[in-house]
Amino acid sequence: MNEACAPPLADALRVAAHAWARLRAGTSLDRALEAARQATAAGPHPRLAAAAQDIAYTATRHLALIDAAIARLAARPPDAAVGALAAVALGQLVAQRHADYAVVDQAVAAAKADASTRAAAGFINALLRRWLRERDACLPELLRADEVRFNAPRWWLERVRAAHPQRADAVLDLQRRPPPLTLRVNRRRTTVAAYLDRLAQDGIAAEQVGAAAVRLRTPRPVDAIPGFAQGDVSVQDAGAQLAAQFLGARDGMRVLDACAAPGGKTAQLAELADIELDAVEIDRARAARIESNLARTAAHAHARIRVIVGDAAQPQSYAPAGGYDRILLDAPCTASGIVRRHPDIPWLRRPDDVAQLATLQSRLLEALWPVLSRAGRLLYVVCSVFPEEGERQARQFAACRADARAVPLTAGAEPFLQLLPDEVAQPWRGGTPTVHDGFFFALFEKT
């Protein structure tokens, strides 16, 4: 962020600290940030929300390290509000986003500005200064703990390792880092080559990483992405872009997007073919985001789209008489494949969630299969790397359904595709994207 137009760091630290306290009480980081912005009323600076978000996300990417550092540096655990401010300030020191003195000075100013932390301004000052004095010795020692090195609870690390023994450490290491910003080029409006030219003319470094996927070398806000407001491009991971491609909807087909919000794949489906599309979403607030995505990409010009707020597992309430030719089930899951976008996930999930979500996914699969027409295809997708939600789920479904044939998604022998998060250095030359998050895909045809 340009320092000249950045909000005071103390204000951003305060908002981020309020969000951190909510996160540690079990609220997702995005919801926590929204609530914190309202609660702190920290001033009307236009970039305050973005600055606080950056600080809170940075701290969350170092959550285990921050916890370990505070446990080491403080004589006794600080209360929640003080600990939160110390945590987000430590996150800035660890990530070296600003000069050390500026972080300490602004953290103390933030402490003094808030009644819940005022009395602890001296404590915060002392704790941060002690970190600066001791970090060279302290850091390598703290990083020896696996939870700190990979920033995830032990049970989470064990599950990833059990599922992917060969690739686990590479996956976990990648998931600690900030995510790439990948765009989907709207083929109704432009081509990848033309869009890359346009970026080059604007001096924006980018490369093609998938069939319609362009990765920007340096992330930027959506209002600074050429053509975003006009719907020429949308923000979507290159792995996520495979779903609509695998589904293979063609002109005139009736298509169901069963768990649709925020509508990234709904809009993409309308970009690929002239279809009749039902987008079902159980969460009313999230469903509103589908409409704004569709409006921005002018999706209604090509598809007859109904956005339906409801339970996808009750298709009798929304499915047309003849059923659907294509069903996309992008099911709710642990989101263990997109941790670099949502670093709070491993800290919010509980071990039991995996089995509970697997049950929900299976319920959705069972409920949707009857409304798939003969010779129709259903694509099951989760953004997870856990086999309980992916391969095991798909195998179990196929085993119980005599009328389901798994359609191979790649040239190899495997019927399903588990993509682990990756960033390949070589240029994209067709096929699987080179830069992507973690997803599981299974395509079933009704025989």
Ligand SMILES: C[S@@+](CC[C@H](N)C(=O)[O-])C[C@H]1O[C@@H](n2cnc3c(N)ncnc32)[C@H](O)[C@@H]1O
């Ligand atoms: C993985 S997200 C979908 C992402 C979306 N397909 C996209 O590409 O933008 C899963 C969505 O399913 C919704 N959901 C969960 N249970 C549902 C249900 N029973 N019926 C419909 N939607 C559901 C969640 O609210 C969430 O928005």
